[in-house]
Every structure is written in C-alpha cells, then in structure tokens.
Amino acid sequence: MKHLNGYLKTGLILTGFLTVFIVLGFFWTPYDPTAMDAKKFLAPSLQHLMGTDNFGRDIFSRVLKGAGTTFGIAVATVAIGAVLGTLVGALTGFFGGIVDDVLMRINDALTAFPSILLALVIISLLGPGKKYNVVLALGAVFVPSFARVTRTAFAGLRDVNYVKSARLMGASNSRILWVHILPNTMNVLLPALTIGFNNAVLAEASMSYLGIGVTPPDASLGYMLSEAQSMLTRAPWYALSTGLTIILLVFGVGLIGEGLQRRSGEVS
C-alpha cells in the first residue's frame, strides 16, 4: 500500500464521516423527516440540531435523508456516466479510425451544450418528477467527459510495449482492452470518478434547485437549498446547514480525488 498523503487522509476521514451519517439516515432519523410536528422556523437547539423549516419539519432529519437521496443520485449518475463513457472512450481510443472521428465529434457536440441545459432537455423529454429520470438525464450528460478522459488514456497506451507483446502472444482485443490496458488507466479514471461525483452532486443540487429534481415532500439537498433561499433572512440556518452539507460532501470527495492524483505522481 502506497503512502496516504494528507489530502487523501483528510478526504477519506471527511467522506467517511459523512457516509456514516448518510447510512444512518437510511435507518434512523431523530424525527420523521416529513412530519410537521414542531413549531415553524425554530432556531438550532439541542432538540433540533439544525432548527426547523417553514413547515415545522426537523431540518437535521431532512438533511440526513436528503443527503442520502443526493448521494444516491450522484453515485448512480457517475456509474452510468463512467460505464458508458469508459466504453466509448476505450473503443474509440483503442481502434481509432472513422468510428473514433464520428463518436468524438458527437461527443464534442454534446460537450458544447451547457450540461444543465442538456439535462433539462432530456428530462423534459422523459417527463419530470421521477427520480430515475434525473439519474438518466444526468448520467447521459456525464458520458462525454468520461469518454474523453478514457479515450486519451487508451490511445496513449495502445502502442506501448506490453500491449504489443500481449498482442504477439495472441491475446484477443477485448482481453487487451479490459485486462491489460484498463487497470493501467486507473490513475486517470479514479480522479475522474471523484470529480464526476462532485459535479453530479452539484448538478443534482442545481436541478432540484430549479424544481425538476425530487418531488416534495421528499428531501434532497438541492431541493432543500432552493426552498431555503426564499427564507434566507427568516431562517438562515436552513440555507446554511444544507449548503454546508453540500460543500462538505463535495469538499471531502474533492480531496480524495486530489490525493489520488498526487499519489500517482501526476499533479495537475
């Protein structure tokens, strides 16, 4: 095991800490996250760690649940983006030629759209208000960036000696692609995954912020933040607690990505 640098350590601790809370939120929250039992706009206290919102719901419980939703959407989004993106990137990078040209130009075209706009278009085609639609839309938006990263890596490794010798030994293309080259692209792929995750968290937040993510009364960090903004002066703790949670989540994973990149000796 290589040495864990400071970035990686801090990132892992922070993310681990948050993950514990998120997992906890799936099984237990101090209050029912949709129950409107308490007084409205209570300031943070020992009873309500983050205070209550405009319906008298416990914000801490909602943040726990909402972070889970956001985390889930982000993981699923990155999974879709990474699998499809790696597939496209690997094939185009390895084989090159006309397929490469065509797919990469499509890729360029997709990248040219602002990603949120593209996701909005996809959502309006799929119909709003369903959680998996958000995942599909965001996943599709994340394909191009992964494809580009992996294509570069695969193209670079196409003609290195161990690939040549594997080919001389009669290894099939798919074996070369997935067994020989893929593991060696991990130093590029892993940081891309963490950056992708962060972008997905922020994208989910922006989508819900625009009112097309989750359906109320379900919570997600983005949706809560959009609710909170109209109450900034009345209940600043609402925006602060949700906003800080997003920042911590993104920050922690961002540190991991930075740490991974430094460990592999490629500081960007």
Add this chain to the structure above:
Amino acid sequence: MKKKLLAILLLGSLLGAVLTGCGDGSAEQVTEDRSAANELVVGIAQDLDNSLDPHVVVAAGTKEVMFNVFEGLMKPTSTGDLIPAVAEDYTVSDDHLTYTFTLREGVKFHNGDTVAAEDVVYSIARCAGLNGSEPLVEALSVVTDVKAVDERTVAITIAEPSNEFISYMTTAILPADYDRQDTAPVGTGPFKFVSRAAQDNIVLEKFDEYWGTPVYLDKVTFKIIENADSLVMSLQSGAIDLCAHLTSTQIDQLGDDFNVAEGTMNLVQAMYLNNAVAPFDDIRVRQALCYAVDKQGVLDIAFDGYGSPIGTSIYPAFGKYFDESLIDYYPHNVEKAKSLLAEAGYPDGFTMSITVPSNYQPHIDTAQVLVEQLRAVGVEAKIELVEWGTWVEEAYVGRNFQSTVVGVDASNMTARALLERFTSAYGKNFINYNSAEYDALFEQALATYDDAAQTELYKAMAADLTKNAANVYIQDLADLVAVRKGVEGLNFYPIYVLDLSTVRYAD
C-alpha cells in the same frame, strides 16, 4: 481542482455577504422623487399578453392591469356590484330579451373622440361575432342583434333570457374601426396607455378627460419582474412601490417600509376529487377525507395563518352567495374520519395520488400539509408534480387523475361561473360530479328571474356540493399586497383586477 476549491470558498463568502445584508443605498431618495412627481411603480410577476386588445386578451395578469384602461357599458365595483359606466342607465324588456342602454353624455376615448352609439355597436358586435367572424368573447355569443336606436341609445337583443347577461356588459367599449388595439390600446378608462416594452414594463398616465372621479396618480409604471426574489429586492431597494400576490415569506422579508394589505385571490382552493374513480366514488370516503383535513392547520403551517377557509365552491368575496355555516360542516375529526373509512371498507386506509401543477408553489405547499394530515387517518398520499400543460391536458380535460390540489376561479362575477362546472352534463366537470339534485337546482336557477329566489337556488347548489363532499374544500388564498408606507387607497375586488384609480400618496 484548485479552481474548484477556490470557487467553493468564494461561494461560502458570498453566502456570508448575503446573510449579513448589503447596504441599502438611496432607496428613500428614489421613492421621494417619485412621490413628488406623483408617480407610482407597480411590480407584476409576469409579462402581459402579446396583444393588448381587451377582446382578445386571455391572461388574468393582463386583464388585471388593463382594467385601468378599459371600461364597458357597466363596470364592477369593489363590493361585487355593477354600476353604469359608459352607459348611464339601461332598461330590460318584459320578455328579458332586449336591453336598451342610454349612453352617458360626454364620455371620451383616450384618442379624444367622444363615445358614440356606433362605437358601442361595433364593440358588442365584434365580441358577439355578429360581423361574420368568430365571437371573441364566448359569453356574448348569445347576442343576436345590436343596433343604434339614436345617437345615445343602443338596443341589444339576446337569444334567450339570461340572468347573467348584464354582468357580461363589462366588456370593453372600443372606438369603431380602430385597428391598433393590440399594440396601442385605446379605451375610456381612468388611465390611458402610453407605452409598452415587452418583458420590461408598461406605462399608463392619468386620462384628463375621464368622465368619472379623476384618479390621483399622474403616472403608473408596471414593471415586470418574473423572479420572486428579485421582486422582493426591488421592493426593498425602492424600485417598486406596490406589488400584489406576494407570499407570506416574501412579505416577511420586506421590513418596515411597507404596509401589507390582505385581500383574497378569489379562488376556490380545494383538493378536487375525481368522483368517478374508486375509492372516491364512495361518499363516505370523500367525507372521511373532509373530516381528516384541518383547514386552519393548512393555513397556519403553509400560509402563516393567512387565507380564508371555505366549505364549498363559493369564495368569501362573493358575499351574496357565501354561506359561512358551510365552512365547518366537516370539523377536523380524526376518529370520525377513521370510522367512516372503516365503514366504507378501508379500515387500514389506502394509497392515493395528489396531482399538483408544478408552477404553483402555494398548491404544492398545501399538498405537502395534506399528505401529513391524511397520514394521521391511515391514508398514504403521494404528490405527483406535473407541468401546467400536462395538468390541463391530463387532469382537467382528460379527467385522468385521482385527486388534485388547484385553485378554481370564476371567469365573471356570477355564481354560475363557479357552480355550473359541476353539473353532470357540463363539458368541464373535471371531477365527474354527478348529482341529479344539483342538476335540477341549476335548471331552476337558470329559469328564475327573481334575484332573491335565484340566489337561494345557487346557495342550495353550493350546500349540495358540501353535503355530498364533492371535494375537500380548503381556502381562498390570501392576496397579500405590499404597499409602500405613504401610499394609500387600494381597494380589493371580488374579481382579479388591480384598480389603481383610488390609489394616492398621503399628504
């Protein structure tokens, strides 16, 4: 990566800046200048229709503004009555088929011309489609003939007797054969149109030759600000003086410079139930939901206590038909709701969906509270957000929904506009309400010309809706208007208008 961290830090500090509040500039200077010039700036949340032609306009938000520019033969008052405007008086023939209007002397259009009988004939004929085209105003398609008896008298004949006809005579009177109504409207109202910049503003000025009480303000600018937060900031910064239809949260941020006037939106907000689909085809289930819902609770939780509870499809501003005893016909009673559900065969409750148009936050908020209240009696409700277009197509026209939270308004100031929609044969009876008694009452009401007797019939119809628990009635939303201190005289109407003719700066 570094860039991203930096961006996050910047975001954090920005948030800090917002929370601590920015300096408030010279708001007072700006508003004092306006006060001295006797000008008012009004914020509105949406752009006006492309065409400003009053016979073509569809959006309530446009009618609300143009109410200040146009008048009909009759004009609604803030108490819900009709008073003569362009007309001075009218008589109805004994067979209730011919209305003879005497025009008021010396009423002028904004272009300086005097209103003549031919202008009235032109306007009514245009709306009724008598010149061969489609009727522009559906309600006026009952007009079969309109003619000028002399310079100051117009006779209008309708196909069959109608109690509501006179209320349709609020339709704007326009100068004959003037063809630029859509961009440079000309009417007879207390304010005249000056200019319009699409998506930005519309400017009105005092009309000096107005026949009635002159208005106080010299100039009114309606500023279009679509973003809810920008609206609040514009009020705070002094860019606008008056803004209607605000939420209690927005009001809360305004501070001491404003008075808040509370009117009603004149909507019937309810959880409308599709009476034709299970389990809502069972009256006991519908009644159970009525008992399960705590109206005051909805108002307290989602609307800071603002709003007026209702018990049927009549809103309080319709004083003539509003029956207060219906509000608490189903008092909040969880036990009663549970036992009714058990009786109907749902001892453990059921699951249902609430369709809500995603562009109406008050309805979404209401639905969220309803979900909680229904859970207390074992009913698991799930909110389905749909776009407005989808809602109209699927729920309203297609009647493909279980329940939906929306507000229904009246297209004109008649009980018929609110109640006819639930007669079984009516094309837009989207809740599939089917009550033979209700239909019979409506037939009788249509055939009754005595106002008092007709009012009783309409009231009986409203009570029928309550007793059969047609819908879970909730409230008429509060219409909160922020008015800068020093500005006074705003009146509320039982219809959706913003009348500025009485608004003035206090000395």
